[in-house]
Amino acid sequence: MPDEKNMIKHPLLKLFFTSCFLFLVGISPILIISKGVYMWAGDYNEQTIVFTEYISKLLHSGQGFPAFDWNSFLGMDFLTSYHDHIFSPFDWLMYAVPTGVMPYIHTVVMALKVGLSAVTAYIYCRQYVKKDQSAYLCGLLYAFSGFQLFDLVYQFSERYLMFPLMLYCFDQLVINRKPFCFAALLGIYCLISPVFAWMTCLFLLIYYIVRTATKSFPKLDLKLFMRLAIETGCGVLMSAMLMLPFYSVLSGNARADGKIFSHSLIAYENPGVVLCIIRSMFFPPALCANDWYFRNSQLSISPPLLYIPLFLILGVYMIFKKEKRAWYSVLLKVCIIFACVPVLNSSFAVFNNRYYARWLFMPLLVMIMMTGRYIDNIEDEKPKKELRVCAAIVGFMIVYGVYTACFEKPRIYGNIAWIIMAAVSLFGMIVLYLLHYPMDKVSFISVRNIRKLVCVCCALPFFGTAFFLAQDNYFESIPKQKDIMWNGSEPVVIDDDEFFRTSYCMTNSKNKSMIWGYPTIATFNSMITGDTSSFLGETGNNFNKNINLTFDTGDYALCSFLSVKYDLYCNLLLTGGIEVEPEDLKKHLEGFEQDKVINRYVLYKNKAFIPMGFTYDNYIRIDAQPHNSDEDSRKMYDDKVDRQKLFLKAIWLTDEQIEKYGDILQKLPEDKYNDVSVETYYQDCRDRAASACYEFVPDKTGFNARIDLSKDNLVFFSVPYNRYFTAYIDGSPTEIERVFNGLSAVYVPQGNHSISFRYRIPGFKYGVIISSVSAGILLIYTVVDLILKRRIRSKDGTAVNEA
Template sequence: MYPYSLRPTGRRERWHLKAFLLGFGVSVIFFLPFILYDQGYFLYYGDFNVQQVPFYQMIHDAIRSGNFFWSWTTDLGANTIGSYTFYLLGSPFFWLTLPFPSHAVPYLMGPLLMLKMGCASLTAYLYLKRYVRNQNTALIGAMLYAFSGYSIYNIFFNHFHEAIIFFPLLLAALDEYMATKRRGLFALAVFACCFVNYYFFTGMVAFCLIYWFVRMFANSWKITLGEFFWLLFEAVVGVGLTAVLLLPTVLAVIQNPRIDNPPQGWGALLYGNEQRYVHILQCLFFPPDIPARPNFTPDSNAKWASLGAWLPLFSMSGVIAWLQTQKRDWLKRLLIILFFMAMVPILNSAFQLFNSSYYARWFYMLTLMMSLATVRSLESVQVDWKRSIKWTMGIIAAIAIPIAFIPQEISNDDGTTTTRFGLMQYPDRFWIYVAIAFASLLLLIIALRFLKRDRKMFYRVTMVSVSVITVIYAAYLIGLGKAQSYDTHNFIIPYSLNQGEDIDLPDSDVESRIDIYEGMDNQAMFWQMPTIQAFHSIVPGSIMEFYPSIGVTRDVGSRPETDVYGLRALTSTRWLFDYTGDTEEFESSTNSSDTKMPGWSFYDTQNGFDIWENRYFIPYGFTYDQYMTREQYDNIAESSRHLALLKAIVLEDDAVERNKDILTQAPTDSFRYGEADYYQDCLNRKSDTCSTFTRDNYGFTATYTAGAQDELVFFSVPWEAGWSATVNGEEAIIEKVNVGFMAVRVPANTESTIRFNYTTPGLKAGALITVGFLLLFAAYLILMRKWDQKHPKLHRKIYRIK
């Protein structure tokens, strides 16, 4: 029984600084060798290399140049705020890069991760320290949280660490309000968590509701109706303060069809992949697999699910000890609820707005509760550590032995089968995971010998042991990941991180897009060149609508194959880059004049790539003579639609009525789709284009000279609600055409200046809402301060832990 308050015991600066430096220092030890090996960069594999690094540099450069609204280098074009709030716009760590020049940003990725690890240790300490008598115990828990399996796994997803850092502050602020009714702190914590990452905030809301109700029903807290009202008020204010980012982001995200996918039927109650249950259990007792390479359960269908919750050194021993010794404790109840929710699909999905796509990206919340149970076990005289360690070792063995020795048949490439022992995918990695799991517990047994007889030595031995295990398993996982990566020294560093400085193309003032043939995801983003390829989950809904209409899958990325070659002409794609260091070649191996798409010719080899030029490139801003209705378009074979879009423009019904006087309806039944027809259609479109096209930070400007009648000028820029247009200074109607792009009508016999401006939908309204809530919050603090001064006893009452 001890005070439940944010007010620390001991010297405040020393303990807080120690918490940060421990997390930072240990991370330096396992990150630094890889940074030195990669010439000052930290490069990992997969999403980290092709999303985190180019996203950071590209948006850093955009903001420094004043481009806050439209990203020309994200897919076919995207709302910058809507597309990048999830990844980095709300992150204070991203904003730390702005004082640095562009070329320095990739070098900052490693140091920023170290900083994040230190901050995670600090914030976990801030939450845990109120529950312990000795602050060294809280430091141990902070290290367990900062270097849990979830944290190390999600180095792959760099932006997940912001949630790991800010979540403990949310719980600490909630605890402080419930204990002392301290005003404003909870609102600020809600604001910080929501502003940093809206996706993770939805999970935090679900967790906080469970956390609050469990503690209330366990009589851990007391609250009056009035105090509850002000708590709810602070939560609303905290969310309202984020409106400047949250509102435009929500308006962008709701366009994505992936969000409307709730669990249904048996899929809401049971996972369809039985191995997933083992995977969930395994992640509690073993270091995590690297993303996309599940080892223990190769068919669990959870490759990027962030399944990691292992605590270095302690594993589940501290959690099991707490569960064994407590009867009516709120933390025991909460842990049981969380473990149960992890096993039921619909309950697991509650942490991501009930989306059926399987993710365990809320497990950082679980690891914080597991760390809390572990540190409380360390200070409990009731705990039988010998029994809990035996249970932990037994479960580890119960998982490992069947996976290691049950036989299975393996299909060979020649059609034969081979029987081998073991269900794991990679036996060598499996035994290393098992060795680390058991070695951790053996080190723990040694450390626990000092627990009762020499507490100071116990803390030293335990902290060193946690640090050693962390460095070993973190370095091993990073090394495994790097082994799956593109060749960093011979490819990424010289040809991607150079920002395309060695690329020199003619007519550089002519706007166009590029294509990457069978290359690394987001290669063009490293060079900050407009492209038709993108690995990015959050893009305008019009892109998500357009690509499937021509038979191109658009889920987390745009990767159109060469069979939709008409797409390149439609989207003003002039150049194609084919990396010389791989076996996939754009040029036919049997005929040097034959390419994987018609109409391309070799230009040069630069920056490690063969460069091909589209001889039938059509500049931005061209016109049509014919139109087809959406019904006509839908009746065309999907495989031919990319070519049909070069023959006639697709108009929605309302646009037909406005423009049928200048366009004739196309006889789509008579369309021909041979190569010769494709060439002629490209030449027809190219014969009547804008004389100039210039993009800038606020949109684009084009000039077009019409003939004897009005013309509808098409731009392959994704339609979005934030666009407005003028023609010769007069407001013009933007038509949504070609299933997701834009066109505007220009007058006859006139050289017209066409201007498109983009303003992020919801940004102005969001800013006004934020200002309004800021004023409301200030008034609340002033009024509550006066109230608390008049009623000091009500405000100063401190509840105690039960």
């Protein structure tokens, strides 16, 4: 149990401000070059910054949240697509400021998250360590652990911040019967991230079973069972307003399909997984998707991240040896089994077959608490043998890293990143040795200065990674990213009242048009639905899990098919500040001609643009191949560019749809099927545009359109097929057909007609009711519990007075 003596005055305040300061120092190379703007890499730049700025502009313009969002790819459910940024209280801090200030507020909010992560870790660990200083160091180690460093590229900081506090509230609920806090935190956690909530609930179940089995939790009785059931049930059900739409919309998502049961269950097919777990305990993590040692892409995206600054695995191992039967030692054994057995590990990812290790931040907190227990008595420890083992592993990893650099050509931007991380580990080993075996010549490395040493070792990996990112492309990468993101603070304004989509086929950027308020097919969003993914599979593009949609100059036919009118190219300065005139740019996107220049952005307009809502005269059976066996004909169908041109020749239907609409559409003749010339492509675009809706107006719940048809026909819309859409022709409901293996069409009779699609968020109404009822039950339960406890205390006090 903790000592009553407080060893640090105001530890939480000191820890918070120290952590914030160390974080800002750690990322200072980026802040200096970007002039205060927080820009890290990958997902944070492509998703978090863009999505939060987009939502902020919606709020500040008074538009509010739509049910269906048109700005991301072909349109998505808004609630599920941006739930990370709707329910997070930290994002609402950013929404409270003017949108123009947001690029700088990201820095403040990230520092705030890191500081609070240290505080919540302190609160949890202080229950199990003797000294404030040990808990203080636990807070620092958690806030600057491998997970926090690696996941600066993601929007995961809130999860890491809340977890220690939720575990603390769970302990208080079980041990001291304190109500409300655990359920409230669980509800917020589920709203912020349903996926992480699943992982956390599963870990809490393991945590409870282990602690009960080791008798560190009270024995389960009826009263405790009811408390756990009510709080857990209310916590989860309070998030029903998101949970019901989330799981309804994402059925069939590319990341949700493919279960572990079709793969190896007991042993990993990739032997690098276990080695990667070991490596993660001794080296700071590499930048996302650039692992030095292991080539597996999934390992690079979601690696185990068990790095503890300075102490590495030493403190955990020492406590593990001394207290083998303690609940935390038993829990680590169970977690090791789960991490090393594929089917158990995949249970944290709902049994998905892709390797997923983000749940390991939960046992990492326990490992850091064990390190705190080790620090309690660090002056009495003499871990010579253990230090030698750690030094041997670090030495081996360095030697193997040199071998990799010389012979294996690792997937990384440059050698500097690995050199920095190897130096950080080596420096930590030296400091760790001198802490236990001090030398007069370096007397400042001693236990009395342990807080300062931990601060240095925490900031170093952050500084090294930030420096690596900042120096990329001769320190010009960050300014170029700012140009792509904000165009030198000059908005990209396109004077065009017609509905259109944009692309970034030449710049190879994602989501950026959302900042300017324009729909974009160049999308990076994990919430793409199964029907959209199915359509993407027909395009011939090799998309990354169907969530990272980057188009190239060979996709010009697909762009026209999807009503892309403008390609936005950011004309960046060359190395050394050399400027390229827009007219000198080499352009290879067929049919797009230069329109105008807006600061760094050059706009190219599609002369083969097709408005939304058009018809066909012919059909192709989905998965059809040419009837003849000519090899060149078959090759044309398989080629990506030619395959996409077929989208413009005929509508793709199933056998059932062909039987249903065969009287109004004709099978595409063989000669037209095989004619994929550029001239025919332009003619097909003109034909589709001539039949398009003369009016198309998107809104918050779908769209309204008008069309004048010379005959009965199917009107195609490049809108994802979704069973939560209802279509109306002249106000009367009609069936939506699933065409092109994932897009939408409706049957419209001859004449002038109005067409509307209305989207309803699935389960949202019932979710709000369930959330409200659950919150009410929790409040009643809390009030009743407090009243009963007060009466018991009152009776106990009366009994004492009478005695």
